[in-house]
Amino acid sequence: MKCLLYITLFFLVVSTGYGQRIRVGAKHFNEGYILSEIISQLLEHEGYTVTRSYNLGGTLVCFEALKNNAIDIYPEYSGTIAAEILKQPQLTFSETNLFLFNNFKLETAEPYGFNNTYTLVIKKEISAALTITAISDLRKNPELKIGVSYEFLKRQDGWENLSKRYALPHLPTGLEHGLAYEALNQNKIDVTDAYSTDGEISKYGLIALKDDMGFFPKYEATSLFRSELGTHARNVLTKLNGKIDQVKMQSMNKAVLYEKKSFKQVANNFLVNEGIIVANELKEPSILSDVLSKIATHLLLTFSALLLAICFAFPIGVWLYWQPLISTPILYVAGLLQTIPSIALLAILIPFVGIGMLPAIITLFLYALLPILRNTVSGLQSVDPLLKNVAEGIGMSRFQKLKFVEFPLAMPMILSGIRIAAVINVGTATLAAFIGAGGLGEYIVTGLALNSSELILRGAIPAALLALVVEIIFNLLEKYWIPKHIRN
């Protein structure tokens, strides 16, 4: 009876807890982090428990994660939903919503109020001197030097069609997008393409030209969420409707990129300044404790996958050793698994197991399997046939032969397989951050998105050291475990 009570209590706690929990995803670029953090802090302020699955690798991973109930909400752009996800760029905002609901049971909130599309930017002085405020104004000034990114030169919604629509006479030069702002600043070029919310626009005091002929598609940012999301949570989200305009988004991007502020701070400042939440003490973990906790997650990922791989590889390896006919094709298939790019494997798994630790461990497990399996099989095969003969001849059963003779003699090779797998896993685990599994990869992924080498190194150096330590530990293990004359 008491037991029943506890069970009921347990389910009650779990179910209420579950109702309050909302999983927020983020695309791994600056603006994605900021918007997700705004949503997260807003929900937390309203009493929800938020699980942050940031650093999801791009549109595909985010959308798959949402579709497969691995996250509940993430910020997305209307143009991206129509063109990239649904492959129907002609859809309007409301048509997109209908399609999302009917096909995936997903919905969007009202737009936040800014449109992160392509735009052309120009220095404030030139804009003022020549009274250029819209793209069509460029037509009267054919002497302006236009430099655009290589991508913009090729895109459907890029220079070629833009210049046709606006009848622009200029011949643009191609250049790296990263260099464009600097080139503009040094007057090497006068006009370039940009994302309308780029932090650089406000940093360099540039003017975004008005798309007066409506050439660029709309990329309205909004919350994309699962239809199960409760009414209360939806109401909370409406507080963001129309609250973030182009200028605010630009300055938030700038604050993170150039003012060394964290997403948390920037998101918090925004919510407080807008009067959406009341000011509160923002707790940021110290760098050291954060690095340590990420190392712990990293090791957990790596070694649980390794352990799992060992548990599978040993019996399968023995079985394959006993069935030489099928060992070749099976090892071949295992080798094939190894050639799947890890990012692709992670993405493939999302529909089956969602995001987070589980798919990461499964991926790492698959990568660790081959080296251990192959070395187990060939280690057992390479044991001197004479000794196998003796083992049988003196009366050992199949399993005794394995235990007393074959495994000990194959051990150096098996151990080196495990070592290879462990080192591979420490490296591959950094990619697990793309599906929200955490670990040192989080720094690297965030660092890549922010172009911050400091952040990248904060993840890369401990990961490299970890790989080194793992290598050393296995060498020591080998030294103490296996007699020298067997090792050689």
Next chain:
Amino acid sequence: MSTAELINISHQYGGQFYIKNFSVTFQEKKITAIIGRSGSGKSTILKFVNGLVKPTIGSITVFGSPLNYSTLSATRLRMGYMLQGTGLFPHLTIEDNISITNRITKGDINAAQRIEELLSLVRLPTALLKKYPYQLSGGEQQRAGICRALFLNPSILLMDEPFGALDPITRQEIQLEILKLQQVAARTILLVTHDMREAKKMADYILVIDNGEIQQHASTDEVLKKPSNKLVEQLIESSL
């Protein structure tokens, strides 16, 4: 019944019969040398007895009953087995090598006492027990191999060219030791060799085979005095 018997054995390998209609009864508690040229099938005869090779046709009787292939381990534990080279396990100490059958039977033998007995039989110092095979000389390894084969005191001992890798002096010593052991407690020993001198020195009976067929099976004296055919004669002449 510490004897072994092969009845109407034919064996096919790679689509060809290379042992044909082979029948032999090995004498109990005697040393029988199985002699023949390389590739004559003499090692295979030994492997029939302990079941490492199952003949295509025919049956085998050991310890008085037909060889049961589903309980081979138990049968093999009652036979000692020594191979060309030493066959000692390189990852185990001499002590563990000698007493390995005790570990696999989880026997209640007092291993330390049994090891001591065996070491004194073959005159090996106990100081070697903690060493690995590679740290021993060829003769010492061979003696350790004998100890391992005798650990469970088997009544049948199978020896496949056990002295092949030894220098002549050590070989002589060990041959004599085996004969001494045989005097203390006689076993049925099947000794595969290609050396007629070794057969002459050690065996009570000689089984000469060639091309998978029996050429002669008789007492050592008889084989040496009255070779049954040209081939046996040649074998005797070439090695004596």
